[in-house]
Amino acid sequence: MATDDDATSDRVNSVDRVFKKVLDAVAKTAPEIREGLPTRRAKVETENPSGETPLAADVYADELLCERIGDIEGVGTYASEERPEAQTVGSGLSVCVDPLDGSSNLKPNNTMGTIVAIYDSPLPATGDDILAAAYVLFGPTMTMITAYDDTVTEYVIQDDGTYQAIRVDVTLPDDPTVYGFGGRVADWVDEITEYVREIESDPSMKLRYGGAMIGDVNQVLTYGGIFAYPTLADAPEGKLRIQFEGYPVGYIVETAGGASSDGHQSLLAVEKDDLHARTPVYVGNESLVDGVEAHLSDDD
Template identity: 65%
Template structure:
């Protein structure tokens, strides 16, 4: 199996798991009684999605390791690519029935790995309909997923030239002064769109143009989101769609990987907005 075939098989495995993930949500809204390696309380839905994806992706020929933000260490599945997954991004939105997603990054290197080692990445959005944005070989394709089968909606997704939305995570009083000043600057031209799930907010940016961020906070200088499972894969998608990613000083794909569950500040969106943000943070 070629690398391209393996990537296609990974994409198909994730798409194929979506009906089971969605069907498993209603009965798994309760706390699982455990924490993930980052110290966050898990829902039963987090554990269920993780186990399901570990089984499906681990069975793909050409996948050598499976890693999840719900697991302390990588799982050896054979030889080939390393797959890093956030099984249920925004699972805290399950209780109020808001949008959630699944994120996957395909690395041609042992984890933890640089974002430059990604060969493909994408995310599933569990909204009113189920869609997938998947980046490979420099372009992004959007799929509608019905009964686990993907159908192309847009074969060349790019950020619109005229951005209209923004969303920043963290509590406003916890933002550094330069972040707050940047938001004050852009909010007169952009509409606030923030729903508490990275994927939902990033998809707004991918659809309408704009900027998403989970910045460094005064109480958490490393931010909240994880490099391997969230920032690298989604940054890869945004860059393949013609946008920019940043950790505040340069592409998030260039952040030096030091630990599997490493966190980093992340800023994603139209090139001009990210350029202005990096200048504001200098």
């Protein structure tokens, strides 16, 4: 007779298989996305659900990932920043993708990446529903950071789509050295301006902001520090999407021993009822994220 323990074990094994297959699909697709970038630098004629005009590269990456991830047994739903609604592809877990984070960096040939989140819930999900997250960074080498089962791992992806772990149990360094805040400085609320001035007064902290969130987050994971796309005077919810960017990045950074926040609570505690809902994002070493919350609480 099957027991509850047996059912739990089967469930864990099923999630393990789906997670591994999603990683395989993302790693296999990454070289194709990268190879297709040079000829897909122009904007398409339609807007995405966030009111932005994507590049042909965004659409190309989304189509490849939808096809590959949608073919995985155990994946029930695929959603991306480029699609107005989640797409039913089978039965099982939900996968959210930012196909090409930082695609505005394509023209100047700067860092870009792909973000993936796996949820055990219909979409829109909550932070409690996230099972795993990953991102690929198209830097001088292709690397992939994954967070699953309380562990963050870094891989190098080869041109044939194979990947090999180079760091296991990745954690944020205790002595942070980098910071990067997005948005126009003129649009920052006063509390954010004051906090950034404090950080800048510390000679050990260096500005690192490249225009692709995932590249800046990777700097924080490597050197310690803080990345933020904050609340703005003209955009209180910031720019980043909670399902596609906030939850997965918050999950990765928290799993690596850091902290995440929307300015008042963990990103994983944020609840939104819109697939493309936005949120302010602050991630990094706990002391620095606590500093943001302390400044913003003064405005309450």
